[in-house]
Amino acid sequence: MKKRDYYLTVISLILLVIFLYFADRYMDAYIVRILNLCAIYTVLGLSMNLINGFTGLFSLGHAGFMAIGAYTTAILTLSVNAKAQNFFLEPIAAPLANVVLPFFPSLLLAGILAALAGFLIGAPALRLKGDYLAIATLGFAEIIRVIFTNTQNITNGALGLKGIPAYTNLWWSYGIAAFTVLFMVLLINSSYGRAFKAIREDEIAAESMGINLFKHKVMSFTIGAFFAGIGGGLLGNLLGTIDPAMFKFTLTFNILLIIVLGGMGSISGTVISAFVVTISQEALRFLDQPMDLGFIVIPGVAGMRMVVFSILLMLVVLFYRHGLMGTNEFSWDRLINILSFKKPLLKGGKK
Amino acid sequence: MEMLKTDGITMQFGGLTAVKDFNLVLNKGEIVALIGPNGAGKTTAFNMITGVYIPTKGKIYYKGKDITQMAPHNITKLGIARTFQNIRLFKDLSVLDNVLIANHLHIKSNLFEALLRLSKYKNEDKKMLKKSLDLLEIVGLLDVKNEKSSSLPYGMQRRLEIARAGGRNPEVLLREEAAGGMEPKETEDLREFIKQIRDDFDLTIFMIEHHMQVVMGISERIYVFDYGITIAHGNPNEIQNNQRVIEAYLGVDDNA
Numbered sequence: 001m002k003k004r005d006y007y008l009t010v011i012s013l014i015l016l017v018i019f020l021y022f023a024d025r026y027m028d029a030y031i032v033r034i035l036n037l038c039a040i041y042t043v044l045g046l047s048m049n050l051i052n053g054f055t056g057l058f059s060l061g062h063a064g065f066m067a068i069g070a071y072t073t074a075i076l077t078l079s080v081n082a083k084a085q086n087f088f089l090e091p092i093a094a095p096l097a098n099v100v101l102p103f104f105p106s107l108l109l110a111g112i113l114a115a116l117a118g119f120l121i122g123a124p125a126l127r128l129k130g131d132y133l134a135i136a137t138l139g140f141a142e143i144i145r146v147i148f149t150n151t152q153n154i155t156n157g158a159l160g161l162k163g164i165p166a167y168t169n170l171w172w173s174y175g176i177a178a179f180t181v182l183f184m185v186l187l188i189n190s191s192y193g194r195a196f197k198a199i200r201e202d203e204i205a206a207e208s209m210g211i212n213l214f215k216h217k218v219m220s221f222t223i224g225a226f227f228a229g230i231g232g233g234l235l236g237n238l239l240g241t242i243d244p245a246m247f248k249f250t251l252t253f254n255i256l257l258i259i260v261l262g263g264m265g266s267i268s269g270t271v272i273s274a275f276v277v278t279i280s281q282e283a284l285r286f287l288d289q290p291m292d293l294g295f296i297v298i299p300g301v302a303g304m305r306m307v308v309f310s311i312l313l314m315l316v317v318l319f320y321r322h323g324l325m326g327t328n329e330f331s332w333d334r335l336i337n338i339l340s341f342k343k344p345l346l347k348g349g350k351k
Numbered sequence: 352m353e354m355l356k357t358d359g360i361t362m363q364f365g366g367l368t369a370v371k372d373f374n375l376v377l378n379k380g381e382i383v384a385l386i387g388p389n390g391a392g393k394t395t396a397f398n399m400i401t402g403v404y405i406p407t408k409g410k411i412y413y414k415g416k417d418i419t420q421m422a423p424h425n426i427t428k429l430g431i432a433r434t435f436q437n438i439r440l441f442k443d444l445s446v447l448d449n450v451l452i453a454n455h456l457h458i459k460s461n462l463f464e465a466l467l468r469l470s471k472y473k474n475e476d477k478k479m480l481k482k483s484l485d486l487l488e489i490v491g492l493l494d495v496k497n498e499k500s501s502s503l504p505y506g507m508q509r510r511l512e513i514a515r516a517g518g519r520n521p522e523v524l525l526r527e528e529a530a531g532g533m534e535p536k537e538t539e540d541l542r543e544f545i546k547q548i549r550d551d552f553d554l555t556i557f558m559i560e561h562h563m564q565v566v567m568g569i570s571e572r573i574y575v576f577d578y579g580i581t582i583a584h585g586n587p588n589e590i591q592n593n594q595r596v597i598e599a600y601l602g603v604d605d606n607a
Binding site for chain 1: 479
């Protein structure tokens with residue numbers, strides 16, 4: 001790395017920490033919550049991008065992994081009293097009733113359980129390709145949701161869980177988001193990451209390069225599931241309430257939207273797009289309200305935002321398929337070029 | 352020394368016999384060609400040797416070891432590399448990445464050692480990079496190492512594929528060339544290039560080749576396929592004068 005880039009990176013990280021400190025202390029709860037969501041969606045987007053964007057596996061099972069993560073952390077962090085209050089229809093299964101763990105081990109366990117589920121579903125499902133894999137993983141997510149709706153004495157069924165301690169704060173969510181970014185950068189730039197990309201580009205050629213397709217696919221899928229579980233855990237302890245209906249396909253769709261907009265196969269694209277999408281989902285809330293355009297009055301339609309987002313996704317896929325970043329990554333050179341309105345150097349050009 | 356041997360391999364797809372009783376022997380250092388009209392089963396034969404298809408009948412031996420049932424990536428690890436008719440580069444990745452990927456199978460560090468960039472991985476990574484750059488130098492692509500591989504002209508893509516094959520440390524190279532027009536100069540270059548890589552990488556080469564000047568110029572032995580059956584086998588001279596080969600290529604004269 002160039003010295004200038006090194007300083008710029010350190011400075012922006014310090015600025016981020018100062019900003020977080022400021023936001024944590026002085027900003028109102030609504031904004032802090034949106035900031036938290038941005039970081040959580042970064043984690044979720046990166047985990048999905050590893051599977052779909054870098055390894056080229058069209059998986060739609062993300063909501064399932066998140067559900068596993070969210071329920072694991074929620075059940076492990078709920079206090080004994082809160083558990084008794086929640087499970088009034090049927091008491092919670094005995095060993096879980098008295099288990100209360102701190103946040104970090106709960107999150108870790110959430111990730112591990114989600115990864116285990118990823119491994120178990122991945123081993124058979126990853127023999128499928130393309131659309132078939134998408135259908136199988138979509139089915140998996142639905143199965144998880146139905147199971148969680150019916151295991152009354154473990155997940156409290158359709159009633160959901162309330163009063164989950166709000167452990168997720170800016171430090172947790174941004175700390176984990178930063179760790180995830182670092183992890184992905186190290187992974188993608190290692191020999192294993194290159195093998196993932198080779199599988200995305202051409203499976204037959206990758207196999208003839210001596211890459212064990214199955215092993216690497218399962219590896220990528222399991223790591224993706226791990227971070228999805230952690231993201232789900234963070235989300236549960238941010239919102240304070242979870243129920244199975246939260247983990248429907250729309251949740252997977254939201255994350256898919258982030259990675260497609262940001263660029264399938266770009267870490268920085270996912271980070272940028274996670275912020276853009278999360279913030280605009282809040283900023284565009286006025287679309288759900290009744291609107292008076294002077295000559296016409298549009299009645300408030302709940303879900304109008306999602307219509308706008310769906311149209312946005314269609315436009316991206318039609319006209320701008322590579323998303324914001326394509327498979328490129330952020331670099332200071334590029335940013336400085338954009339900021340100073342310079343044309344980027346032609347390939348092979350000398351400075 | 353016998354590198355590769357097939358013992359009567361046969362491939363049936365439903366009622367269609369794509370390859371029937373193919374007996375191949377490859378000795379170390381040889382350049383052997385497989386020729387035949389379109390649809391004769393040449394690519395199927397390659398697919399059986401590389402493990403993409405498991406033969407319906409027959410056995411394949413590599414250095415005396417039975418590899419008939421092995422998975423493609425394991426066959427590659429043993430030392431049989433393959434290039435494709437339609438090239439199959441990793442199009443979106445750089446030239447250097449394409450070659451680095453071919454070295455991945457030699458990586459012994461596990462995922463965590465790679466993630467934490469422990470010295471074991473770092474050493475392997477350094478070795479891998481040096482070897483890849485050497486390979487690119489041999490095929491003359493060092494100057495374009497950071498270009499996207501799909502942006503290279505056709506001839507360079509072919510060379511890149513050879514460099515990529517070299518990354519796997521193969522002892523046997525199965526080389527598949529697409530039929531296509533070539534100028535006399537290019538034919539000459541290709542002949543030289545094949546001999547050069549045989550010597551540089553110490554290879555045994557088995558190739559599907561459509562350019563007769565190339566085939567006749569450098570092959571030591573030739574197998575000829577027609578409708579999946581080996582109709583002839585011999586040195587270039589014998590093949591050129593073989594009546595069945597001439598018929599397969601030119602058709603039978605009805606008036607004769």
